[in-house]
Amino acid sequence: MTTTATKPGGRARAAIAARTLRTDRWWLAPLITFLGLSAWVTYATVRVFMHKWFFVEEFHYLTPFYSPCLTERCGAAAEFGTPLPNFFLIPEAAFTLPFLLLFRLTCYYYRKAYYRSFWLSPPACAVPDGHKSYSGETRFPLIFQNAHRYAFYAAVIISVINTWDAVRAQTTGLGLGNVILWINVIMLWAYTLSCHSCRHIAGGRLKHFSAHPVRYRFWTFVSKLNTRHMQLAWITLGTLALTDFYIMGLAAGWFSDLRIID
Numbered sequence: 001m002t003t004t005a006t007k008p009g010g011r012a013r014a015a016i017a018a019r020t021l022r023t024d025r026w027w028l029a030p031l032i033t034f035l036g037l038s039a040w041v042t043y044a045t046v047r048v049f050m051h052k053w054f055f056v057e058e059f060h061y062l063t064p065f066y067s068p069c070l071t072e073r074c075g076a077a078a079e080f081g082t083p084l085p086n087f088f089l090i091p092e093a094a095f096t097l098p099f100l101l102l103f104r105l106t107c108y109y110y111r112k113a114y115y116r117s118f119w120l121s122p123p124a125c126a127v128p129d130g131h132k133s134y135s136g137e138t139r140f141p142l143i144f145q146n147a148h149r150y151a152f153y154a155a156v157i158i159s160v161i162n163t164w165d166a167v168r169a170q171t172t173g174l175g176l177g178n179v180i181l182w183i184n185v186i187m188l189w190a191y192t193l194s195c196h197s198c199r200h201i202a203g204g205r206l207k208h209f210s211a212h213p214v215r216y217r218f219w220t221f222v223s224k225l226n227t228r229h230m231q232l233a234w235i236t237l238g239t240l241a242l243t244d245f246y247i248m249g250l251a252a253g254w255f256s257d258l259r260i261i262d
Contacts, residue, residue: 030124037118048091052251053252054244054251057075059178061257063247064244065240067093071090074092104233173262174259175258175260176258
């Protein structure tokens with residue numbers, strides 16, 4: 001049941017007491033997102049601070065959660081030196097993990113995802129915001145969302161390091177672990193290049209594509225990836241967890257690597 005109220009100008013409008021008139025399960029998507037992101041963050045946090053089961057020296061498998069490995073605990077995995085102390089609150093990849101976290105946190109898709117699922121701002125279309133006021137991304141800490149482009153540059157460098165890890169492991173032969181590492185690297189590159197900042201860098205300021213055919217082709221490629229940015233965001237969370245779990249299982253001795261070529 002609705003009543004009427006008067007708005008400026010003397011015209012009547014419906015005064016709806018209901019929070020929303022949506023009758024579908026609008027709350028399901030933010031709930032699934034909340035559970036999915038919470039589960040992944042919990043798993044990743046536990047793994048990063050375990051300080052073990054991250055490297056299989058026989059096949060040179062290194063989990064991306066520990067790459068590049070920079071403490072004395074790394075052993076043969078420390079291909080870039082050991083500048084970090086062996087303190088339990090310092091991850092082996094402490095130089096890169098903050099940039100990867102910043103890249104994901106400031107990602108346009110992830111911002112939508114956690115704004116809706118964690119902050120209820122708003123939880124869904126045509127559903128009121130869970131907060132009384134809205135200041136946008138102009139205040140601390142959300143003003144740091146503007147650092148997304150710089151985090152993208154760091155993510156590219158880290159993707160190069162992950163690619164090197166896959167290449168390095170390939171020198172020992174071919175096993176299921178190599179396949180998993182390569183799938184993860186390919187998906188990480190796809191997600192990184194599908195970033196909106198990458199698309200803007202590729203062709204955002206060009207006025208005449210005809211004068212820049214190479215950049216136009218790259219922009220077209222990135223634009224196609226960009227339409228799959230949300231899917232790639234979730235796929236890479238899955239490939240990262242799968243890669244880490246597989247290498248953890250090998251390092252812990254839970255199972256053996258399926259070798260194809262030795």
